[in-house]
Amino acid sequence: MHEDALRAMLSDDPNDERAFHALAEIVRRRAAESPHADDPLTAPVDDVAKQRAADLAVWSLAEELAGHPRGWRPLLELGRLSLSDDPEGAVRRLATAAERDPDGVALADGLQILRDAGMPTEALGLGIGHWRAREHTPEVGRQLVLAALDAGRVHEARQHLASLELHPGTEAMRAELAATVAAAEQATPT
Numbered sequence: 001m002h003e004d005a006l007r008a009m010l011s012d013d014p015n016d017e018r019a020f021h022a023l024a025e026i027v028r029r030r031a032a033e034s035p036h037a038d039d040p041l042t043a044p045v046d047d048v049a050k051q052r053a054a055d056l057a058v059w060s061l062a063e064e065l066a067g068h069p070r071g072w073r074p075l076l077e078l079g080r081l082s083l084s085d086d087p088e089g090a091v092r093r094l095a096t097a098a099e100r101d102p103d104g105v106a107l108a109d110g111l112q113i114l115r116d117a118g119m120p121t122e123a124l125g126l127g128i129g130h131w132r133a134r135e136h137t138p139e140v141g142r143q144l145v146l147a148a149l150d151a152g153r154v155h156e157a158r159q160h161l162a163s164l165e166l167h168p169g170t171e172a173m174r175a176e177l178a179a180t181v182a183a184a185e186q187a188t189p190t
Contacts, residue, residue: 014071015101024077026059031057072097074104079110083117091122095130095177104136111143120150131163138167144176147170 009016022084030054059081065074075097083089094110101107107130114123127144141164148157158181164174 010065011068014065014068015073020065020073020077020139024061027057027061028054031070041104043163051090070100072100075100076106076109080113083113083119087119087122091126095126098126102135104132104140107131108137108139108143111140111147115143115147116148123147124151124153124156132161133166136166138170138173141167142173142177145181148186149180152188154181154188156182157181 009019032050062074062077079090079093098107111123144160
């Protein structure tokens with residue numbers, strides 16, 4: 001899609017995943033392609049510099065869209081991009097995203113981002129502080145169970161698994177997680 005059309009879509013709904021990722025890819029590609037390729041002072045000299053320029057362009061886009069009062073997807077991206085330089089700020093951004101989304105999709109994604117970054121304890125803190133088991137998508141519960149297991153807290157994982165019983169239709173998810181929790185219990189010395 002054209003950049004202007006994507007921006008219009010995102011001004012209506014800043015959480016449109018497809019539009020956000022498409023526009024992010026456009027600004028990322030534009031930033032990586034140096035407009036001053038013949039100027040060694042301004043041109044990215046290697047892949048790391050190109051990646052940094054692309055990340056900064058996406059950061060600017062996400063920051064622009066995060067100003068929308070309902071915008072949580074841009075905050076997820078800001079959180080992801082700031083994990084290595086500012087982990088506390090990243091968690092704050094993910095928490096704000098979770099607060100803006102009544103369905104819990106942002107919370108589930110935020111937990112996944114923290115787990116992928118090797119921060120299961122922070123994921124647990126975020127999840128426990130924001131999860132509304134009856135209102136949020138069951139994916140939040142799944143991410144909490146997995147974060148507890150990642151943190152070596154098998155008993156806590158079992159408690160989060162029990163909370164998923166509040167969601168009808170999650171039998172398959174609960175069975176899969178129960179097997180994972182049981183395997184972790186077997187592997188954990190008493």
